[in-house]
Amino acid sequence: MKILLVTQNFYPEIGSGANRFRNLYKHLSGHHQVDVLTTEPSYPNEKMYQDQKFWYDEQINQSADIKRIKMRTSKQSRSMAMRLLYYFELGLKVRRTIRKQQAAYDVLYVTTPNIFMPWAAFFGQRHETKRVLEVRDLWPDSLTGIDKLKSFKFIFPVLKFLEKRMYRVSDTIIINNEGFRAHIEQLAPQVKQYYFPNAFNQEELAFSEVTENFKVIYTGNIGFAQSYDQLIEVAEGLEERGIYFNAVVYGMNAHNFFNYIQEHNFKYVTAYHEKSRQECLEMIRTHNIQLSLLKETDTFLTVLPGKIIDGIGCGVPVVTNLGGYANQLINDNQVGYAKERATTTEILDAIEQIKHNHALEQQMRENARTLVQEEFLWEKNIKKLEEVLKQ
Structure with a gap:
């Protein structure tokens, strides 16, 4: 199989999301052609990745399979408006890349919690490739949990509608937490879900x-x-x-x-x-x-x-x-x-x-x-x- 992994966070970034996709890439690429579409490392900040201790995987360091998107805006801004601008820019660039390249892959594997990336990859695109959506967070619900939508409450119903559509246009859904199953099944009962937790090598x-x-x-x-x-x-x-x-x-x-x-x-x-x-x-x-x-x-x-x-x-x-x-x-x-x-x-x-x-x-x-x-x-x-x- 030829697989394209699409993720905002990836090695050498710290955090469970980046580590999960590093492992997906490492294990799947052993038997398949796997490319990764991601961003430059910046979580929790860009400066820390000047330290070479974070770049410990020489195989990935030398790999030509990792495609990093260059961004003009920053996702680390405290301003919700600026963070949304970052997500819109990222979504636009992901959309352009998927439109040009998806026909070359058998599987398009895209992850949340940044739902701008699945939207860009799935909405308004030709359905030529198997769409696998990995859900690692219930976004946009998580935004209400951190009180970040107070100034943007008027768009929450729109985000919820797009969340439902995101699930429904997927061919398969991967969850890393069984606690997500009931919520997703209620919104997209026809789409099969599979549980694959974070793990150890x-x-x-x-x-x-x-x-x-x-x-x-x-x-x-x-x-x-x-x-x-x-x-x-x-x-x-x-x-x-x-x-x-x-x-x-x-x-x-x-x-x-x-x-x-x-x-x-x-x-x-x-x-x-x-x-x-x-x-x-x-x-x-x-x-x-x-x-x-x-x-x-x-x-x-x-x-x-x-x-x-x-x-x-x-x-x-x-x-x-x-x-x-x-x-x-x-x-x-x-x-x-x-x-x-x-x-x-x-x-x-x-x-x-x-x-x-x-x-x-x-x-x-x-x-x-x-x-x-x-x-x-x-x-x-x-x-x-x-x-x-x-x-």
Whole structure:
């Protein structure tokens, strides 16, 4: 097969979306001709990619399969109007490229949450190629969850209509979270959905034994979707309890977090700037708990963040305030603690319960190692995905 992957985020960018598509490219290109249409790395900012540690995959660095779109506008603007302008520019350039090149491919594989890219790839285009839509976020609902549509409420019904049409003009839909299935089925009941979660490569799997100093870790964005206030409250609670807490953070509220930690002269809480995926995984393995906190909105509490999969893949218990599929996954498999809209006190109590019960922590670690082998291995999942793409 000849496959074109269309994604806003791609290696060497950090984040689960970029890592997911790096793995899709690496595994699918082993047996198929795969090209990637993407942008220049700029998440969370362009400057950080001057550091060569993020460009660790020499195979991709040398590949001619990666087509990067040059953009004039910036997606990192705090202005919603400027961000929309960026998406319109990106959509226009994707549209032109697809119109010229789609006939050369058997599969057009496009991802959300930026729905401007699927719109550009699918709407008003000749349906010459199998259309596969990957849904990693329920956009535009996620915008209401971060209060970014307050000034643009009049366009929300239009966005919802286009969301429904996007699903319906797809031939196949891939979801990375079972929590999305019912929503999409309601809007596009005739289109088949297949679940393929974020995963680990076999070579990435490595586990460490628990350390003497009990440690909690948070890795990732502190942006619109994350609960910054609760993260601060948890940091304060862990400091008071003398529990080590390491946070590898980036995003719009990261500098506030750094400043808060410095101003309060915390002894047990340490903040770190962005790290590569390999560096993050190495850190996670040496900790006792992986923390994941999102804002308490219906949209965000049903997602399955990449940091939860990272924790499970490293054999580390996960503590979170999420509901939905993530909650079910964690509690049913006993790989941590999950309670929808958990208060800070409940989060801290869960951490202490694991801290003071070595047998419980060890059982959660063993359960995580089993779960990653059963459900979260690319080498297994990619074979199933290939069968779907061939249909």
